[in-house]
Amino acid sequence: MTPDLPTPASPLKIGTRGSPLALWQAHETRRSLMAAFGLEEAAFQIVVIKVTGDQIQDKSLKEIGGKGLFTREIEEALLAGSIDIAVHSMKDMPTQQPEGLVLDCYLPRADVRDGFVSPVALRLADLPQGAVVGSSSLRRRAQLRHRRPDLALVEFRGNVQTRMRKLEEGVAQATFLAMAGLTRLGMAHVAQSAIEPAEMLPAVAQGAIGVERRAGDGRIHAMLNAIHDRETGLRVDAERAFLARLDGSCETPIAGLAVLEGANLWLRGELLRPDGSAVVAGDIRGPVADGPDLGRDLAARLLAEAGPGFFG
Numbered sequence: 001m002t003p004d005l006p007t008p009a010s011p012l013k014i015g016t017r018g019s020p021l022a023l024w025q026a027h028e029t030r031r032s033l034m035a036a037f038g039l040e041e042a043a044f045q046i047v048v049i050k051v052t053g054d055q056i057q058d059k060s061l062k063e064i065g066g067k068g069l070f071t072r073e074i075e076e077a078l079l080a081g082s083i084d085i086a087v088h089s090m091k092d093m094p095t096q097q098p099e100g101l102v103l104d105c106y107l108p109r110a111d112v113r114d115g116f117v118s119p120v121a122l123r124l125a126d127l128p129q130g131a132v133v134g135s136s137s138l139r140r141r142a143q144l145r146h147r148r149p150d151l152a153l154v155e156f157r158g159n160v161q162t163r164m165r166k167l168e169e170g171v172a173q174a175t176f177l178a179m180a181g182l183t184r185l186g187m188a189h190v191a192q193s194a195i196e197p198a199e200m201l202p203a204v205a206q207g208a209i210g211v212e213r214r215a216g217d218g219r220i221h222a223m224l225n226a227i228h229d230r231e232t233g234l235r236v237d238a239e240r241a242f243l244a245r246l247d248g249s250c251e252t253p254i255a256g257l258a259v260l261e262g263a264n265l266w267l268r269g270e271l272l273r274p275d276g277s278a279v280v281a282g283d284i285r286g287p288v289a290d291g292p293d294l295g296r297d298l299a300a301r302l303l304a305e306a307g308p309g310f311f312g
């Protein structure tokens with residue numbers, strides 16, 4: 001089916017946050033659609049929407065609280081019809097979409113690893129005893145506390161430039177940034193190394209870009225089908241089912257990563273106590289089509305292993 005295609009007179013409106021990374025993702029979505037349908041740039045309009053998570057820079061995300069800090073206003077615009085699709089970093093997406101919205105289109109996933117950024121060490125293992133590390137990510141903080149209880153942690157938010165400046169000022173000796181974001185912004189060189197998943201399991205859906213639409217919008221559904229990356233979808237669906245079964249909120253440090261091995265999907269997962277004093281980790285393999293079931297099974301197993309007292 002060939003959908004009615006957008007034109008410069010009636011462009012497709014792409015909603016996004018205004019951060020440099022979010023804008024890159026929106027432009028990448030436009031490039032993919034242009035290539036898939038032979039359309040010119042003017043057939044698309046990128047609409048920047050302000051979200052709560054970007055307006056508050058002086059508090060940790062946990063303090064602001066609530067889910068969807070980076071998505072609520074964008075999803076409202078999508079439901080209201082002022083945009084036609086919304087582009088998101090899947091890592092920041094709640095596992096449930098609001099009634100009337102569907103998230104089933106993913107662009108090809110980028111590097112899933114965390115980047116190690118530090119003027120004083122080449123790799124995480126080389127950080128001197130007692131070094132100060134800046135991170136506001138609950139997952140990274142818990143993983144670090146578990147592996148390197150000697151390190152001191154400070155809150156670190158803001159864009160790449162802000163964090164680099166804090167490192168230069170000596171506020172911390174190292175920080176972590178997703179390689180996907182750094183690479184997309186042309187800044188992969190600021191990372192001294194990329195941390196392998198076996199050493200630090202990334203966040204669920206790290207490196208994946210999702211495109212959300214209104215349910216029942218057949219024209220847009222058909223267009224998004226043309227740019228959907230099936231492998232990314234299989235992996236992210238398994239990881240997000242794992243997260244959903246854990247009721248992953250921003251209070252619970254959780255890591256998860258699925259990869260395809262031929263006809264099988266291999267999912268690794270990890271639950272941590274925020275202070276790093278306990279970790280339960282495991283993995284599961286099965287047919288790629290069973291990804292969400294594998295995710296729920298692994299989550300149930302890890303929850304049982306953790307027991308009721310795990311999160312204190």
Ligand SMILES: NCc1[nH]cc(CCC(=O)O)c1CC(=O)O
Pocket residue numbers: 089090091092176177178180181205206207208209
């Ligand atoms: N939580 C913020 C966020 N959301 C997505 C990315 C990076 C890109 C991605 O993982 O898709 C980042 C920054 C980071 O964690 O360094």
